[in-house]
Structure formats: structure tokens, C-alpha cells
Amino acid sequence: MAEKALTAVVQEAYVQGVSTRSVDDLVQAMGMSGISKSQVSRLCGEIDDKVKAFLNRPIEGDWPYLWIDATYVKVRQNGRIVSVAVIIAVGVNSDGRREVLGMDIGPSEAETFWTAFLRKLARRGLRGVKLVVSDAHEGIKATVSKVLNASWQRCRVHFMRNALAHAGKSGRRVVSAFIATAFAQDDAEAARAQWRRIADQLRPKLPKLAAFLDEAETDVLAYMSFPAAHRAKLHSTNPLERVNGEIKRRTEVVGIFPNEDAITRLIGAILLEQNDEWTVQRGRYMTLETIAPLGDDPAVSFPAIAS
Numbered sequence: 001m002a003e004k005a006l007t008a009v010v011q012e013a014y015v016q017g018v019s020t021r022s023v024d025d026l027v028q029a030m031g032m033s034g035i036s037k038s039q040v041s042r043l044c045g046e047i048d049d050k051v052k053a054f055l056n057r058p059i060e061g062d063w064p065y066l067w068i069d070a071t072y073v074k075v076r077q078n079g080r081i082v083s084v085a086v087i088i089a090v091g092v093n094s095d096g097r098r099e100v101l102g103m104d105i106g107p108s109e110a111e112t113f114w115t116a117f118l119r120k121l122a123r124r125g126l127r128g129v130k131l132v133v134s135d136a137h138e139g140i141k142a143t144v145s146k147v148l149n150a151s152w153q154r155c156r157v158h159f160m161r162n163a164l165a166h167a168g169k170s171g172r173r174v175v176s177a178f179i180a181t182a183f184a185q186d187d188a189e190a191a192r193a194q195w196r197r198i199a200d201q202l203r204p205k206l207p208k209l210a211a212f213l214d215e216a217e218t219d220v221l222a223y224m225s226f227p228a229a230h231r232a233k234l235h236s237t238n239p240l241e242r243v244n245g246e247i248k249r250r251t252e253v254v255g256i257f258p259n260e261d262a263i264t265r266l267i268g269a270i271l272l273e274q275n276d277e278w279t280v281q282r283g284r285y286m287t288l289e290t291i292a293p294l295g296d297d298p299a300v301s302f303p304a305i306a307s
Helices: 002-015 020-029 037-055 111-123 140-148 156-164 169-183 188-202 207-220 228-234 238-254 260-280 288-295
Strands: 065-077 080-092 098-106 131-134 151-154
Touching: 037 260, 065 228, 065 238, 065 260, 080 111, 080 238, 080 260, 098 111, 098 260, 111 140, 131 140, 140 151, 151 156, 151 207, 156 169, 156 207, 169 188, 188 207, 228 288, 238 260
Parallel strands: 065 131, 131 151
Antiparallel strands: 065 080, 080 098
């Protein structure tokens, strides 16, 4: 019984990002004997099996929407401390339910990394993707089109930050209000027409911003071709913000990971915990009535993808 209690305490503390020394203090405070690093590693090895099974499970059914985001953590490699990208994918299936679909670790967010990640998801069964939402990571747009034959939505929140950097301090509020009028339109055609009007109005005084709008139009407004009931959740990576916030909070406690296996163990356990929470929630993330037509209506399947 003591062994089971110790295992539960150590594993939960580890998943919360608690350091080995703090785990030892916690164990002693509960009236149990202290614990060594090797014991922590042995007990946490049980987490690895659960995480591995979770991250490699088959993906079944159709997944119209996919959100992808990356966060960076520090790890020791060959005697050096380096920063690595941790990619996370969350999807909504044709029943309107949300799940964590995968994660991967790599040295950067280059196109080759994105391609390998999405192909891995596809091999596990990912299909039926209509729209992928992410920040403007290098190479991701081409990868989404090539691997999933889906449209790509550039995160609107990140786009606005970049756009307002071209507006100057005095003009940011006005420019933000201008661009918001395009987002307020009822359909994709009206949004695109308003977007072009805004760009033309800004062109005489802010040519760089106007050119930026010209280039980004298709990618920032891709979500407008999808059902109105879904758009608030499709225009940005905000649905991942809570997950990312929890990952950042717990990885900051660790500071520097000893190896990539330790990254997978901790972040994988956080994602498994989050997925379990979504599973037990009664309501769907999107209603069945609004998401069901996505599988049948070609008009919302593949908005134009700029080359």
C-alpha cells in the first residue's frame, strides 16, 4: 500500500512539474521515507508507457479541423543546452468532439519537420481534414496542402500583431478597427471585398501595410468559408492557449530537461491529462448539427489555396 501511495504521489508531482528535490520533501512531509533520483526515474517510467500508448494510438474517423502550435523548451544535448520545438496537434472530429492527436519534438519548425509530423498523423489514420489552423510557421502552408490536401488558416491574433507593427504607434487603433470590419462580414465574399477596400484605403500612406494585407488575405480569411457557428474557434490558435499555458507553467518549473525523453514524458502526460478532461466533459466542442454537413458539402471543403 505504501508503494502504491508513493508511486501515486511521485507521478502526480512529476506531471505537475515538481523537481526531484521537491518531490523528496513532499514525500517526507507525508510521513514516508525520502526518495532518490533513481527511484523517481523508476516510478515515472510507468508514465512513459501510458504516454507512448496515447501518442501512438490509432486515429479513427474524420477530423475536419486541426489546430497546430509549437512551443520551445530547453534541453541538454551533447553537453550543450539547446532550444527545441515541441509541436502539438488538436483536432475536432465529425462528432464535434475535441482530442489531442499528437506531439513531436524537433530542432526547428522547418518544412521537413512539419511534413514528418503530419505524415506521422496520417499514418496513424488522420483523414478528412478540411482546415488546419496555425501561426505562420515556416513551411507549414505548403506542408498542409501537400500532405493533407487541406486549407490553411493563419492565426488571426498573430497576424494582427504583425500587421500593427507596420501601422506605427499612433495608427494602430485606427488600423485595428479598419481590419476588424472585414472580420465582421457575414460571408467569405463580403469579407474579401472589404479586405481589399481596406488595403486600398491604407495604400497611399501605409504602402508596406497594404502590401502585407494583399499577401495575407487568402490565409487570414480562409476560416470565413466555413460554417458561421464555427468561425470564432477557427480564426486563431486560441483553442490551444489553455493547453500551451499549462505546458509553459509546468516546463518552467523544470527549466532545462536532461534529454528529449524527459520532454516527451512530461508534456505527453500533460496532454493525456487534458485529453481525459475533454473526454469526460458532457458537451461537444462543436454541435453535431453544425459539423455534420462538412463531410458532404464541397463548398466548405476546400477554399482556394494560394500557391
